[in-house]
Amino acid sequence: MEFINQPVPEGEEAPWRLPSTRKAGMICLILTESALFSIFVVAFVFYMGKSLNPPYPSQIMEPPWLASASLIGSSFTIMIAEWFLKRNRTFGFNIWWIITVLMGAYFLGFTAYEWHDLIY
Amino acid sequence: MAHGPTTASEEYIEVAPSRPGQEKGSFTRIIQELVFTVDHKKLGLMYIGSGLFFFVIAGLMATLIRIQLAIPNNHFLEPDVFNRFFTMHGTAMVFIVGMPIIFGFANYLVPIMIGARDMAYPRMNAFGFWMFFFSGFLLYASYFAGPGLYNAGSAPDVGWFAYSPLTSRAFSRGHSSDYWTLALFSGGIGSIATAINLIVTTVSLRCKGMTLGRMPLFVWTFLVVAFLVIIAMPPLAACQIMLLLDRYLGAAFFDTQNGGSAILWQHFFWIFGHPEVYILILPGFAIMNEIVPVFSRKPIFGYPIMVAANLMIAFISLGVWAHHMFTVGMSSVGNAFFAITTMLVAVPTGIKIFNWLGTMHGGKIRMELPMLFCIMFLFQFLIAGLTGIMLAVAPFDWQLSDSYFVVAHFHYVLIGGLLFTIFAGIYYWYPKAFGRMLDNKLGHLHFWLFTIGFHVTFFPQHISGFLGMPRRYYTYDAGRGWDLWNMISTIGVIFQAAGIFFFVLNLIWSYWKGRKAGDDPWDAWTLEWATTSPPPDYNFEHLPVVHSRRPLWDLKHPDDPDWKYE
Numbered sequence: 001m002e003f004i005n006q007p008v009p010e011g012e013e014a015p016w017r018l019p020s021t022r023k024a025g026m027i028c029l030i031l032t033e034s035a036l037f038s039i040f041v042v043a044f045v046f047y048m049g050k051s052l053n054p055p056y057p058s059q060i061m062e063p064p065w066l067a068s069a070s071l072i073g074s075s076f077t078i079m080i081a082e083w084f085l086k087r088n089r090t091f092g093f094n095i096w097w098i099i100t101v102l103m104g105a106y107f108l109g110f111t112a113y114e115w116h117d118l119i120y
Numbered sequence: 121m122a123h124g125p126t127t128a129s130e131e132y133i134e135v136a137p138s139r140p141g142q143e144k145g146s147f148t149r150i151i152q153e154l155v156f157t158v159d160h161k162k163l164g165l166m167y168i169g170s171g172l173f174f175f176v177i178a179g180l181m182a183t184l185i186r187i188q189l190a191i192p193n194n195h196f197l198e199p200d201v202f203n204r205f206f207t208m209h210g211t212a213m214v215f216i217v218g219m220p221i222i223f224g225f226a227n228y229l230v231p232i233m234i235g236a237r238d239m240a241y242p243r244m245n246a247f248g249f250w251m252f253f254f255s256g257f258l259l260y261a262s263y264f265a266g267p268g269l270y271n272a273g274s275a276p277d278v279g280w281f282a283y284s285p286l287t288s289r290a291f292s293r294g295h296s297s298d299y300w301t302l303a304l305f306s307g308g309i310g311s312i313a314t315a316i317n318l319i320v321t322t323v324s325l326r327c328k329g330m331t332l333g334r335m336p337l338f339v340w341t342f343l344v345v346a347f348l349v350i351i352a353m354p355p356l357a358a359c360q361i362m363l364l365l366d367r368y369l370g371a372a373f374f375d376t377q378n379g380g381s382a383i384l385w386q387h388f389f390w391i392f393g394h395p396e397v398y399i400l401i402l403p404g405f406a407i408m409n410e411i412v413p414v415f416s417r418k419p420i421f422g423y424p425i426m427v428a429a430n431l432m433i434a435f436i437s438l439g440v441w442a443h444h445m446f447t448v449g450m451s452s453v454g455n456a457f458f459a460i461t462t463m464l465v466a467v468p469t470g471i472k473i474f475n476w477l478g479t480m481h482g483g484k485i486r487m488e489l490p491m492l493f494c495i496m497f498l499f500q501f502l503i504a505g506l507t508g509i510m511l512a513v514a515p516f517d518w519q520l521s522d523s524y525f526v527v528a529h530f531h532y533v534l535i536g537g538l539l540f541t542i543f544a545g546i547y548y549w550y551p552k553a554f555g556r557m558l559d560n561k562l563g564h565l566h567f568w569l570f571t572i573g574f575h576v577t578f579f580p581q582h583i584s585g586f587l588g589m590p591r592r593y594y595t596y597d598a599g600r601g602w603d604l605w606n607m608i609s610t611i612g613v614i615f616q617a618a619g620i621f622f623f624v625l626n627l628i629w630s631y632w633k634g635r636k637a638g639d640d641p642w643d644a645w646t647l648e649w650a651t652t653s654p655p656p657d658y659n660f661e662h663l664p665v666v667h668s669r670r671p672l673w674d675l676k677h678p679d680d681p682d683w684k685y686e
């Protein structure tokens with residue numbers, strides 16, 4: 001069976017465009033991640049303020065403002081870096097890219113320190 | 121017909137220098153091809169093949185369970201062995217039988233049906249398969265490795281939904297629960313990878329002219345299934361992580377002794393667990409959607425409504441999970457909410473049944489084997505749906521929760537619904553995959569033996585459930601009115617096992633001796649029948665162009681194509 005020589009309805013000559021696999025894949029991945037973390041968040045909210053005995057979280061942990069800021073901020077700096085890359089401006093890309101890497105490294109390091117601190 | 125007697129890959133193999141053990145067709149060569157392949161068709165068949173392998177093992181466990189329950193006060197099995205069997209039977213049937221078989225169908229058929237050469241991410245596809253395969257063996261490895269360093273425990277014995285606190289360190293010694301946890305976790309990663317792959321393939325790789333409104337309903341249904349997988353499987357993974365934290369890092373998410381909540385596990389598990397049921401049954405609908413029209417010689421009745429019904433089922437299924445928990449004592453508002461949402465599911469499901477009947481109505485029905493299984497599906501799934509609505513009524517559920525009535529209900533869903541359509545699908549697409557028809561006589565033996573066996577086994581369980589027999593009991597006293605029904609139930613297994621024997625025999629025998637199928641043995645309309653049987657590695661010589669929902673009808677009837685009417 002060949003599909004080439006069949007009679008064709010009119011108005012079917014429009015170019016055939018579909019969403020890019022990269023975008024579709026990334027959206028799916030983000031959906032998956034959100035589904036995963038929504039359960040953790042629900043568990044967290046469910047147990048907020050319900051510790052039975054000390055030490056309570058507020059006594060041994062501090063809100064990691066700087067680490068959170070660098071984690072969330074790095075999503076924006078990488079976007080800026082990408083913007084430079086698309087315009088072939090390597091210097092700007094390098095700067096923002098290195099900033100992103102540093103912010104990520106800071107976040108990872110701080111998380112490691114936090115866990116270490118919590119356990120020992 | 122797509123031509124080309126030698127495919128590109130075959131030519132390559134002929135000129136490639138062959139080392140010892142590398143000759144085409146030798147055992148080592150076949151193993152090597154299976155391990156290294158990223159071809160969606162090979163992976164699809166590997167999914168189905170290994171799913172059937174685990175199916176036989178889990179089915180044997182069920183057989184032993186039924187022997188134990190055949191007569192009162194029986195001690196054929198030890199009590200702890202019995203607990204492991206029903207846990208492993210349930211876990212295996214859902215996670216390493218049902219899931220891989222449906223993914224096998226999707227893998228094999230979705231790319232061909234949308235006129236693509238492979239999945240969007242072929243290597244991730246192989247990754248998904250091997251994760252599942254690994255998780256299957258990890259689960260069974262618990263029998264040998266479960267005792268671990270503690271020298272306690274064996275296979276998991278906590279039931280397939282592993283309610284807390286059974287899984288806490290105090291009650292689940294050794295590593296049995298960890299094997300359950302890690303097997304489901306790794307299998308889940310594989311499922312998620314495959315689901316993402318399916319979505320991206322369907323969204324981005326459709327051939328020219330294959331608009332969403334022309335996609336085969338099979339593909340539509342699997343698109344919905346894949347979305348359910350990526351929404352429902354991650355919560356299961358999250359549960360498993362929390363359970364491991366509980367067991368090994370002193371967290372107390374589900375530990376009531378330390379301020380945790382056992383009910384929270386139930387909520388989290390069923391937030392996954394109920395959509396999972398639909399992940400398993402929707403593929404049954406997908407197969408119905410392809411087979412019923414072809415064997416009624418009519419296009420599917422109500423295509424857009426079928427799509428809408430799929431979406432409705434998926435959406436509602438995310439808000440019904442607590443109907444598994446009526447007996448934990450929720451507020452009356454909670455009970456009412458989950459009872460009503462559960463009953464709502466009956467609306468789109470009923471629409472589907474009517475549409476299949478509408479497709480058959482006035483059609484020229486051919487009673488071939490795939491159609492026989494599909495017709496039995498209609499009856500059996502109707503019974504399953506009706507008992508489901510009964511169980512959705514909270515006060516009714518208080519009476520029958522955790523009784524054999526529930527066991528009968530979900531076996532009517534998963535065997536009477538899913539497994540029957542899987543059989544239908546195998547009879548329908550086996551000729552495409554192997555180029556030979558499955559034998560008709562053996563097929564009819566399989567059909568009748570299995571259908572009779574199925575009803576003889578599971579129908580009496582409705583009655584023993586009504587008479588108060590709880591599920592998972594190791595044994596029971598005589599004279600409670602359960603003896604007869606349990607005996608009948610066990611006798612049914614003999615018929616089922618005989619049916620499965622003839623089915624497996626048929627699969628093997630027809631591979632060598634079956635009648636040659638040709639490209640399009642059923643005179644069907646979707647793209648997989650436009651290529652050779654089995655299809656070449658690249659599926660289509662020229663990528664197809666479609667103009668209607670039934671591209672092959674258009675080709676066969678150029679004077680009266682479908683696109684004139686759609």
Ligand SMILES: [Cu+2]
Pocket residue numbers: 393394397440441443444
């Ligand atoms: Cu449910």
